Amino acid sequence: MRLHREPEAIQESEVAGACQAVYRYADRHSLSVVAAHFAEAAAWADPSDAAYASDAGFACRITNVKDFPSRSAAWYQRAFILSIRARNEKAFISALTGYGALMKKLGNFAEARSAYLRAARRAVRTGRRRKAARAFHYLFALGAETDDFTAAVYFARKSLSLYPVHDSLLPYLGHDWAFLLLRRGVYGSALRVLRRVERMIARPLDLVLVLGTAARAAGGAGAWEDYQRAESAIQKLIPHYPDRAAGALIGLAEGARSLGLWQEAASYADDALRQARGEPDPELVKTALVLIDVIRRRVPPEKETAPDAETAALTRRLAARLRRWEPRSGGNLDAGT
Numbered sequence: 001m002r003l004h005r006e007p008e009a010i011q012e013s014e015v016a017g018a019c020q021a022v023y024r025y026a027d028r029h030s031l032s033v034v035a036a037h038f039a040e041a042a043a044w045a046d047p048s049d050a051a052y053a054s055d056a057g058f059a060c061r062i063t064n065v066k067d068f069p070s071r072s073a074a075w076y077q078r079a080f081i082l083s084i085r086a087r088n089e090k091a092f093i094s095a096l097t098g099y100g101a102l103m104k105k106l107g108n109f110a111e112a113r114s115a116y117l118r119a120a121r122r123a124v125r126t127g128r129r130r131k132a133a134r135a136f137h138y139l140f141a142l143g144a145e146t147d148d149f150t151a152a153v154y155f156a157r158k159s160l161s162l163y164p165v166h167d168s169l170l171p172y173l174g175h176d177w178a179f180l181l182l183r184r185g186v187y188g189s190a191l192r193v194l195r196r197v198e199r200m201i202a203r204p205l206d207l208v209l210v211l212g213t214a215a216r217a218a219g220g221a222g223a224w225e226d227y228q229r230a231e232s233a234i235q236k237l238i239p240h241y242p243d244r245a246a247g248a249l250i251g252l253a254e255g256a257r258s259l260g261l262w263q264e265a266a267s268y269a270d271d272a273l274r275q276a277r278g279e280p281d282p283e284l285v286k287t288a289l290v291l292i293d294v295i296r297r298r299v300p301p302e303k304e305t306a307p308d309a310e311t312a313a314l315t316r317r318l319a320a321r322l323r324r325w326e327p328r329s330g331g332n333l334d335a336g337t
Contacts, residue, residue, distance in 0.1 A: 016046035023059060030205035030241060032063040043075060050082035050091035054098060061102045062205075064243035064279045072102050093119050093131045097138060104138075107282045109146055116142065133162035137173055144180040145283075152180055153310060160318060166326050171200035174322050175210050177315070178217065185305040187220030187258075189315050195226075196322050208237050208244040212251025219255025220304060227255050246275035246284045253291055258301050265295045 003010050019042035026035035039059035043052040057075035060068040079095035082088075100115030120135035136159035143152030156177060163170055174197040181190035194214040201207045211230045218226035231252055238245040249272035256265035269292045276284035307315065 012046050016042045016049065016052060019045055020052065020055070023055065027059065028203065030203055032059070032205065032243065033065060035059045036063045036068060040071070040075070043078070048082065050079045050086060050088050050095070053079035053082055054091055054094045057095065057098050057102070061098065061105065064281070069102060069106060073099070076102065089122070089126050090128065090131065093123050093128065093135070096122070097131075097135050100138060104142055104145075105281050109142060112142055113139065129162045130164060130167065133159050133167070134169060136162065137169060137176070140180075141176045144176060144183060147183065149180075149184065153314065156180070157314060160314070160321065165321070165324055168327075170321065170325050171197050172206070174200075174318060175213060177318055179213055181307070181311070181315070182213065182217055182220065184307070184311070185220070185302045186307045186311065187217050187304045189307055189312075191217040191221045191223060191226060193315065193319060193322070196319070200322070200325065200327070202327065204237060205241050205244055208234065208241050208248045211237070212248030214251070215248075215255040216251040216258075217255075219258030220301065222259070224259065227259060230255070242275065243279065246272050246279055246288065249275060250284070250287055250291060253295065254301070257291075257295055262295060262298055266292070269295055
């Protein structure tokens with residue numbers, strides 16, 4: 001309104017701040033395309049601010065629409081340059097972790113690991129515990145996804161030791177740990193963690209992912225009611241958040257496979273492949289194709305296994321932290337994460 005009424009009196013920083021406010025609102029409500037456009041607008045309006053550039057990189061990265069990932073890379077590159085010029089360590093570390101997450105999404109795991117390690121070391125060296133916790137968190141998640149179990153447990157422990165009690169990403173650490181347990185066949189423990197995490201995730205876009213993981217855990221644990229509850233919730237959410245559908249549908253297919261629901265598993269896996277082909281993450285397509293093949297051949301998943309002592313101890317420690325967690329205002333994902 002002021003821009004229309006008195007354009008000559010408006011400063012660049014005010015326009016950028018207004019765009020940033022819309023971006024934050026849209027991000028909290030999982031309006032990903034709107035969020036990306038306004039984050040980019042803020043960065044254009046104030047081209048000297050590294051934090052705005054990092055926000056734009058983050059918003060474009062999580063928007064699974066054609067061309068957005070390449071725009072994300074350009075914004076992170078700008079954030080690097082601006083943060084170095086301004087000697088802004090916080091913005092530099094955020095840009096590193098964000099760039100690492102983009103590389104992970106694009107399947108370049110070596111580049112992702114390198115960026116995360118640089119961010120973690122820089123954060124530790126400059127005394128930024130929260131930033132270090134997040135960088136170690138991403139290293140842990142990368143280890144879980146690539147089946148590097150030893151590295152994953154090591155980085156999970158480091159991340160948990162550094163996170164503040166009420167950090168906004170602690171529930172996400174819980175989800176990622178449950179995902180690691182699933183990869184190890186520890187379904188029951190994973191499901192117990194996810195039941196708590198579900199109640200802690202406010203962003204619908206992220207809840208779709210969590211529910212997909214919960215469906216897989218419930219199937220592996222033989223928990224029919226949990227599976228049906230996750231299935232119902234996913235079916236209601238994915239029409240509104242189609243760019244998260246592929247991952248959730250893979251979770252449903254895996255859960256149905258564990259429960260011996262082969263027809264439902266095949267249907268969900270086919271749907272997941274169709275969705276994955278429209279997204280920029282190549283790993284989703286690979287995962288869906290492998291899943292379709294094992295379902296067609298009716299290969300059952302591995303039976304549930306008991307966690308080893310180290311895994312069980314870390315699960316208990318994480319569960320205790322999650323019980324103490326309370327949401328804080330502005331608890332959406334920060335830029336660069």
